[in-house]
């Protein structure tokens with residue numbers, strides 16, 4: 001098995017002023033294989049979002065190691081990390097996180113432009129076409145519906161052909177029809193690119209589609 005992500009003995013403690021520390025992750029081990037679709041599930045507050053931010057190099061673990069595409073994030077510089085995140089990792093958030101001053105096309109093309117890709121715009125146009133949004137390419141986020149915004153966010157996550165895609169409840173703000181459509185597109189694009197997908201979801205339909213289900217409780221993986 002070729003793995004694209006290895007997390008070993010990962011702990012994450014949040015320190016708070018005037019309140020006890022929160023041990024959000026308490027010794028998580030996780031390995032993700034190339035092309036695999038892993039669903040992460042568990043009760044509210046069990047550490048799922050924290051796990052995604054740590055596995056994706058957005059935040060550092062308090063202890064333990066996270067190796068993404070062969071690189072240990074805990075011993076990488078800020079610049080190496082930024083590059084790693086842009087090239088190897090795609091994100092989809094529950095609340096879209098699009099840049100409000102950029103059109104749909106610009107939002108999608110942006111990570112490819114950052115990576116110095118000459119064909120950024122034509123690649124972005126192709127992706128928007130694949131998710132049925134050719135005619136919305138020049139719309140701004142506030143002119144788009146929730147489902148449309150999330151389809152734009154999918155294209156942005158995929159444009160650099162990231163090895164690893166993280167999605168934190170990507171259908172949580174959508175009605176069931178739009179949610180299903182976004183999920184189908186995400187899975188189809190992930191399979192087409194051969195990327196791995198780590199997706200947090202409470203939906204049993206989503207979980208049923210995954211190659212593997214990781215269940216968390218109180219900051220630990222309790223079933224895998």
Ligand SMILES: Nc1ncnc2c1ncn2[C@@H]1O[C@H](COP(=O)(O)OP(=O)(O)OP(=O)(O)O)[C@@H](O)[C@H]1O
Nearest residue numbers: 014015016022024043044045046047048049050051
């Ligand atoms: N920045 C922070 N500072 C302090 N505590 C935090 C911080 N972020 C999260 N926590 C705490 O860490 C724990 C795990 O939070 P996390 O957001 O990872 O849970 P979750 O499983 O994603 O929950 P949900 O399903 O509600 O999204 C919770 O107890 C939360 O209150």
Ligand SMILES: [Mg+2]
Nearest residue numbers: 048049050168
């Ligand atoms: Mg969460």
